[in-house]
Amino acid sequence: MTRFVERHAGALQLVFVVGVVGIALLMSISLRPESGGRSSAAAVNDTVVSVVTPVATPYRPVVQLNGVVQARTITRIIPQVSGRIVAVSSSFRPGASILKGDALFTIDPADYRLAVERTLAEIEAARSELTRLEAEAAAEREIWQGQFPDRQIPDLIARVPQIAAVKARIRSGEAAREAAELALGRTTVRAPFNARILESELDVGQVVSTGVAVGTMFSIESLEIAVPVSSEERRLIGPLDGQSVAVYLPSSMDGVLPGTLVRASAALDERTRLGTLFVAADNPGRLMLGEFVRVEIAGKDTPDSYRLPAAALTSRDRLWVVENGRLSARTVEVLGREAEMAVVRVFDDGDGVVSIPPANAVEGLAVTARGPDGLAAIDSSGSRPE
Incomplete structure (x- = not known):
């Protein structure tokens, strides 16, 4: 027996090697997945994301801003003659309104x-x-x-x-x-315009001197609304001159005042770096000096825009789309917001916009996209399921 093994040792080694190789081939064939199941296995390992397919629609933004009512000028009431006061109008009191030409007070003539x-x-x-x-x-x-x-x-x-x-x-x-x-x-001082009195320091019997102020007032027609505005908001508004404006007064009972955008500041505020728009209300008599109001200005029309979930934006102007089963970043131009939606200018949305980006989102990440109905939309193999 020993002699037989020694005589045929080379042949036995060859048979052993062939057997091992054959067994390995059989095992590899039995473990190889079918072609139809390969993409499914890959999809199981992919990150699942929800995508939306945006539809282009026209958009006209409504820019909401806050402003403060101010007067173009505050007029100091200074008598041009001196003497003793013999009469003071009952309307020459702080907060009172007075008409153009009405007497404020009279100096002894x-x-x-x-x-x-x-x-x-x-x-x-x-x-x-x-x-x-x-x-x-x-x-x-x-x-x-x-x-x-x-x-x-x-x-x-x-x-x-x-x-x-x-x-x-x-x-x-x-x-x-x-x-x-x-x-x-000039012994009878009259209102040069329809006005409201801010301050009054007169009463009968007082002696006034030429050039010394005895009160202040402002013209009702000079009331306007100063509205701070950023460069981005100005871009959304578009042309400024003559733009219609809706002015919302603090009290809901006062309703809405129509107004007109009359001009813009020539320089930015050095501290806030904001510009200022000036709005003239159609009925300035309903405004109160110094009050805060809300202003709505309809911006310029954008013919094509997308409305997307606000959560799709990972930063101010960045979101993710699915492209051939992988994530791809997009930088978009945000035009405005409506409730929980962000309005952006039309862009290349690939195979869909990721509505809620995953925490591990990186460029080129393999994903399985699902539509709003929860069905798979596209996976990392680049194919859409039937």
């Missing part, structure tokens, strides 16, 4: 009436003197012509300089009269 009378008397005296001088000049000319018919009468004898001086006095008197009448008219 007695001294100013006397000034007018004095100038009138001076004018009458000058005119009387002028009449006398003109009569004397006529008499002197007649005498001169009788004595010296071939010579011109001198100006001094003809009262020329005296008459000129009196005429100048009359003109000066007329100017003084107008100034006195103007001062008399």
